[in-house]
Amino acid sequence: MIDYKTINLGHGSGGLMTRDLLDEIIFKTFSNPYLDKKHDGSVVKIEGEIAISTDSFVISPIFFKGGNIGELAVNGTVNDVAMCGAQPKYLSLAFIVEEGMKVDDFIKIVKSIKETADKSGVQIITGDTKVVERGKGDQIFINTTGFGPVNPKGYISADNIKVGDKIIVNGFIAQHGMAIMSQREGLEFESTIESDTTNLNFIANDLINEFELGIHLYRDATRGGLASVLTEIATDIKKGVSINENDLPLDKQVAAACEILGLDPLYVANEGVFLAIVDAEIAERVVKFMHNDEKGKYAVCIGEITEEHPNKVVMQSAIGGKRIVSPMIGEQLPRIC
Amino acid sequence: MKYLSEYRNLEATKGYLNLIARKVTRTWKVMEICGGQTHGLVRNGILDLLPPQVQMIHGPGCPVCVTPLNLIDKAIELLEIGVIVCSFGDMIRVPGSKKSLLEAKADGGDLRILYSPLEAVKIAKNNPEKEVVFFAVGFETTAPANALSVLHAQKEGITNYSILVSHVLVPPAMEAILDDEFCNIDAFLGAGHVCAIMGNEEYHPMSKKYSIPIIITGFEPLDLVQGIYMAVCQLEEGIHKVENQYSRVVKEEGNLAAKKVIQQVFEVGNREWRGIGEIPNSGYKVRKAFAAYDAETKFNIENIKVSESSICIAGEILRGIKKPKECPAFGKTCNPSNPLGAPMVSSEGACAAYYHFSNIEI
Numbered sequence: 001m002i003d004y005k006t007i008n009l010g011h012g013s014g015g016l017m018t019r020d021l022l023d024e025i026i027f028k029t030f031s032n033p034y035l036d037k038k039h040d041g042s043v044v045k046i047e048g049e050i051a052i053s054t055d056s057f058v059i060s061p062i063f064f065k066g067g068n069i070g071e072l073a074v075n076g077t078v079n080d081v082a083m084c085g086a087q088p089k090y091l092s093l094a095f096i097v098e099e100g101m102k103v104d105d106f107i108k109i110v111k112s113i114k115e116t117a118d119k120s121g122v123q124i125i126t127g128d129t130k131v132v133e134r135g136k137g138d139q140i141f142i143n144t145t146g147f148g149p150v151n152p153k154g155y156i157s158a159d160n161i162k163v164g165d166k167i168i169v170n171g172f173i174a175q176h177g178m179a180i181m182s183q184r185e186g187l188e189f190e191s192t193i194e195s196d197t198t199n200l201n202f203i204a205n206d207l208i209n210e211f212e213l214g215i216h217l218y219r220d221a222t223r224g225g226l227a228s229v230l231t232e233i234a235t236d237i238k239k240g241v242s243i244n245e246n247d248l249p250l251d252k253q254v255a256a257a258c259e260i261l262g263l264d265p266l267y268v269a270n271e272g273v274f275l276a277i278v279d280a281e282i283a284e285r286v287v288k289f290m291h292n293d294e295k296g297k298y299a300v301c302i303g304e305i306t307e308e309h310p311n312k313v314v315m316q317s318a319i320g321g322k323r324i325v326s327p328m329i330g331e332q333l334p335r336i337c
Numbered sequence: 338m339k340y341l342s343e344y345r346n347l348e349a350t351k352g353y354l355n356l357i358a359r360k361v362t363r364t365w366k367v368m369e370i371c372g373g374q375t376h377g378l379v380r381n382g383i384l385d386l387l388p389p390q391v392q393m394i395h396g397p398g399c400p401v402c403v404t405p406l407n408l409i410d411k412a413i414e415l416l417e418i419g420v421i422v423c424s425f426g427d428m429i430r431v432p433g434s435k436k437s438l439l440e441a442k443a444d445g446g447d448l449r450i451l452y453s454p455l456e457a458v459k460i461a462k463n464n465p466e467k468e469v470v471f472f473a474v475g476f477e478t479t480a481p482a483n484a485l486s487v488l489h490a491q492k493e494g495i496t497n498y499s500i501l502v503s504h505v506l507v508p509p510a511m512e513a514i515l516d517d518e519f520c521n522i523d524a525f526l527g528a529g530h531v532c533a534i535m536g537n538e539e540y541h542p543m544s545k546k547y548s549i550p551i552i553i554t555g556f557e558p559l560d561l562v563q564g565i566y567m568a569v570c571q572l573e574e575g576i577h578k579v580e581n582q583y584s585r586v587v588k589e590e591g592n593l594a595a596k597k598v599i600q601q602v603f604e605v606g607n608r609e610w611r612g613i614g615e616i617p618n619s620g621y622k623v624r625k626a627f628a629a630y631d632a633e634t635k636f637n638i639e640n641i642k643v644s645e646s647s648i649c650i651a652g653e654i655l656r657g658i659k660k661p662k663e664c665p666a667f668g669k670t671c672n673p674s675n676p677l678g679a680p681m682v683s684s685e686g687a688c689a690a691y692y693h694f695s696n697i698e699i
Contacts, residue, residue: 317382319345319350319351319381319558323694324694326694330439330674
C-alpha cells in the first residue's frame with residue numbers, strides 16, 4: 001500500500017522505505033523470473049556475440065506530447081542496441097529521483113516503462129533507485145543499459161560503406177525536438193506535433209534477415225538530428241555524403257514550426273528515426289520493404305556516399321544550389337527575427 | 338507550406354538566374370542589408386549560381402552581430418547581481434569581454450531563453466520578489482514587441498520588469514556605409530521585414546541623394562534572385578530608385594499600429610554598433626516617461642565600458658569592405674565553438690553563414 005504522495009529522501013535510504021517503494025512499485029510492475037530473485041544482480045545466458053549500449057535520460061518536461069521520459073529511456077537504449085545489428089533482450093534501469101517528486105508521476109513513468117519494454121520484447125532484469133535532495137535533480141533522471149544477441153546474418157559496421165551506397169531514412173524527421181520545443185517555457189506554441197519516440201528493433205532486425213550483408217550501417221538520429229549523424233559518418237569513413245533537400249521527409253507542421261523559430265530541421269532531435277546505409281543495388285527494395293512496416297511507412301532514399309568532397313556532407317538545395325551541412329556546435333537556438 | 342514553397346520553386350528561381358545572366362554586362366556589387374538574406378543566399382547555394390559579375394556584399398543587418406560588447410557585459414552584470422535576464426536565443430553565445438551569457442548562466446545566473454518579450458512580463462508577474470530584464474536587441478523589426486512589453490507591464494502595474502535596450506535602425510547604417518571612403522556598393526537589397534514595420538518612405542531620399550538603387554527584398558530564394566534581378570536592371574539601365582520586390586508583405590507606409598507603439602516608448606538617439614562605432618541617430622532609447630522600465634538607468638550599469646578583440650575584423654565585414662574568408666582568424670582561431678566576434682555566432686552572422694554552409698575548402 002502506498003500511503004505517501006511524494007518521494008522523499010527516506011525512499012533512497014536503503015531502509016524499509018526503499019524496500020516498500022521497490023516492492024509496491026518496481027517489483028510489482030516489472031515482475032519476471034530474473035527480477036523476482038531480488039538479488040544484487042541477474043545472471044542470464046546468451047549465445048554468440050552480444051551488443052550492449054547505455055544511455056542516460058534527462059528531459060524537461062518529463063511528460064510531453066507523444067510520450068514521457070520513461071518511454072524515451074526504453075526506446076533510446078533499445079534502438080541503440082538495434083543499431084548495432086542486435087536484438088535487445090534485457091535492460092537495466094536506474095532512477096535518480098528528486099525529493100518531492102509526485103508518487104503518481106513516478107508510477108505513471110514506471111508503468112509506461114513496462115508497456116514500452118513489452119512492446120520491444122525486452123525485460124528489465126536489474127535496477128537501482130536513488131533519491132537526491134530537492135534542487136539537485138530535475139524531478140527524475142533515468143539510466144538504462146540494454147543488451148542482446150547480434151543477428152549473425154548481418155554485419156553492421158562503417159567499414160562496409162562504399163562509394164555509391166544509398167542512404168535511407170525510415171520516416172519524418174525533427175518531430176521529437178519540435179514537440180519538446182513547443183512545450184518549453186517561453187517558447188510554447190500551439191501545435192499537434194508529437195514526439196516520434198518508438199522502438200526500431202524489429203524493423204532493423206527484419207531488414208537484416210531480409211537483406212543480410214546488403215545492409216552496411218544503421219544509425220539512429222537522436223540528439224543533433226540527421227545532420228550530426230551524417231557529418232559523423234562522413235568523417236569516420238573519409239568519404240563524401242551527398243543528400244537532396246527535396247527528398248528529406250518533413251511534416252508540414254514541423255517544417256512550419258522550424259521556420260517560425262528559425263531552426264534547421266536537419267539538426268532537430270528525433271527519437272524514432274534511423275538511417276540505413278545500404279548497397280545501391282538493393283536500395284529500392286529496402287525502401288519498399290520498409291513501407292510494409294508501420295515504423296518505415298514513410299521511408300525514403302535521401303542521398304548517397306560519394307568520392308567527391310571527402311569528410312563533408314553536401315546538400316543539394318531545393319533550388320539547385322549546394323550547401324555544406326556542418327556539424328552542430330551547441331544547442332540550436334531560436335533566433336531573433 | 339503555402340506562401341513559402343512557391344518562393345522556393347526551382348524553375349522560377351532558375352528563370353530569374355537566367356534573366357540576370359542575360360542582363361548583366363559588367364561587374365556590379367550589390368549589398369544585401371539583412372543577415373536573414375545573407376543566410377538565404379548562402380544556405381540555398383545562390384552565390385554559386387549567380388553570374389560572376391554580380392558580387393554580393395554582406396551587410397550589417399544582423400542585430401546580434403552589431404550589439405556592442407558593452408551591452409553584453411551589462412547583461413552579464415545583471416545576471417551576476419541576481420536579476421532574471423531573458424533573451425532571444427541567438428544572443429546567449431556571443432562572447433562578452435570576459436564571458437558569454439551562456440557561461441554566466443553556467444556560473445549560476447538565471448538566464449531564460451524566450452521567443453517573445455511578453456513572456457518576460459509574465460515571468461516578472463510570477464516572480465514579484467525578483468527583478469526581470471528583457472535583453473531588447475534588434476532592428477526596427479523587434480522594436481514593436483519590445484515596446485509593447487513595456488506598455489503591457491505598465492498597464493498591469495508590474496514594477497519589477499525592465500528592458501536592456503540595444504535597438505538599432507537600418508537607414509542610418511546604410512548612410513554610414515555609403516559615406517565610408519572605402520564604400521564600393523552599387524545597389525542595396527533593402528531588409529524586407531524592417532520595411533514591413535517602417536515602410537519605404539525613408540529610402541526614397543537616400544536613393545536620390547546617393548544615386549543608388551534600393552530594392553526592398555524578401556528572404557526566400559525566389560525573392561532574393563528577383564531582388565537581385567531588379568537591382569541589376571536598374572544598374573544596367575543607369576537608373577536609381579526604390580522598388581518593392583517584397584510587396585506581398587511590405588506596404589509603402591509600413592505598419593502604422595506598430596510604428597505608433599514604437600513612438601510611444603522609444604525615441605531616436607545615438608547608438609554604438611559593434612565593429613562600426615557610434616552612428617548618430619541610429620538607434621532607439623527608452624523615452625524619459627518610461628525610465629522606470631529602462632534597465633540601464635534602473636540598475637546603474639551605464640558606465641560599463643570595454644574594448645573589442647584586436648584580431649577580429651567584424652567591423653570591416655559588417656561594412657562590406659571585407660569577406661569572412663579574408664580574415665586571418667576565420668575558421669582557425671575563430672570558429673563557432675570559439676567565436677572572436679559576433680558574426681561567427683549569430684545564425685544571421687556573415688561569418689557563421691560562410692562557416693556553416695560553404696566551408697568546402699576549409
